[in-house]
Amino acid sequence: MGAITLKAVEKWYGNVQVIKGVDLQINDGEFVVFVGPSGCGKSTLLRMIGGLEDISRGSLDIDGRDVTAEPPSKRGLAMVFQSYALYPHMTVRENVGFSLKTSGAPKDEIARKVDHAAEVLKLGPYLDRRPKDLSGGQRQRVAIGRCIVRDPTAFLFDEPLSNLDAALRVEMRYEIAKLHQSLKSTMIYVTHDQVEAMTLADRIVVLEFGKIAQVGTPRELYERPANLFVAQFIGSPKMNILPCETGQGSYALQGGRGGAFAGDRAAQHIGIRPEHIEVVAQGQGQCDGVIDVIEYLGADSFxxxxxxxxxxxxxxxxxxxxxxxxxxxxxxxDPDRLSFFDGDGLRV
Structure with missing residues (x-):
């Protein structure tokens, strides 16, 4: 079991509040990604779950048990950091099994669990190597293997791929997705990379200045953003946001034309994804413009x-x-793909 519940969780550093009353339910076996810009509090929130940061107010439950005041060792969680933090003088086998050795586990149990982790992570050929003889992706897999042998209640990942190059990031993203499928464990993953969030998550938690801006599946956040912040943070390139006026069942763009509007209140902004716009002849569609730049990407162009x-x-x-x-x-x-937002930036 690995259900985690945060209830009105706050974090204060003196008079500065960095986590502002977060309520969140993470279900057993779910892959949840915390995403947001630098300084939004995502790593701090993860460290509070792991016990590396104290919770100033509120409570944290793991499988219905209040662990707010318990140390990290009592929470049954395993954390993978941005840095691999491997012992350079130990082999891969010794690194993976070190936590079991220090806890006094029998040698045969250590060997069995290390071999299982190596099989899951495809580390078998490297068990007798030292970290300096491994690539960045292999070192990160060793760090994950060190967590697997502990059979944790949940895995916590703090930007684990940020030190890797682009090709290795793609490879390790695939490995982590397959790992979740095979282990079926609860995983909480912190990243600033929305591509990682969209491809890995069952649900995404978008954080803005210490608060939750929206929680939902990748599709929900992409197609129905709750506010302007989420609309422009999720998606690459981001959603186009344009000023508009609404009234009497229609909208009008500033300096352009318009269309039908069925919102329950007035909107001041309209949002449209780049792929939901069709280039037509001048004078047709919702507005006209001059092509400034063409970015060729192979299969498509912006x-x-x-x-x-x-x-x-x-x-x-x-x-x-x-x-x-x-x-x-x-x-x-595309009239079926429009998003409207009011003066406060909330979805209409």
Whole structure:
């Protein structure tokens, strides 16, 4: 079991509050990712769960047991840090089994658990090597193996891939996803990389200045962001946000045209993802603009279009692009993919 419940959790450093009343239920076996910009409190919140930071107010339950005041050793959790923190003079086998050895586990149990972790993480050929003889991805797998042998209630990952190059990040992202499928353990993962969040998570917790901005599946956050912050943080490139006016069942763009609006209150901003915009002839669609930059990415291209008072709009085109920089075009928005936000930035 690995259900974790945070109830009105706060963290204060003197007079500065960095975690501001977080309520969160993490279910047994769930993969939850904390994501947000630097300084939003995601690592601090993870360390509070792990017991490395005290909880100033509120409570933390693990499987229904209040562990708020208990030390890390009593919580049954295992943490993988950004740095591998491996013992350089020990072999992979000794590093993975070190925590069991210090706890006085029998040698045959240590050997069995180390071999199991090595099989899960494909570390068998490297068990007699030392960390200096391993790649970055292999070292990170050793750090994860050190946690697996403890059979923890939940795994805590604090930006574990940030020290790896782009290719290794992709490889290790796959390895962690497969690890979750095989172990079916609760995992809490901290990252600033929204691609990692979108590809790994069962649910994403988006943090903003110590508060939860939204919790949901990757699809929910991408398609129905609760506010402007989530709309522009989730997605690459980010959602286009444009000023608008609404009334009498329609919306109008500043310096452009408009369409139907069925919101329950007035909206001041409209959001549209780059892939939900179609390039059409000038005078058609919701607005016109001049193609400023074309970013070619192979399978698709991003067109950055200067739309005057609306600012620059990013459009995603799949396949070959026939337009050129400097062309004047119209932009047609998919009416079923629009998001509207009020003056406070909340979804209408």
């Amino acid at each position: 067109l950055v279009i200067d739309c005057g008072p609306l600012g620059k709009i990013t459009q995603r085109s799949f396949g070959d692009v026939t337009h050129r920089e400097g062309d004047t075009v119209g932009l047609k928005f």
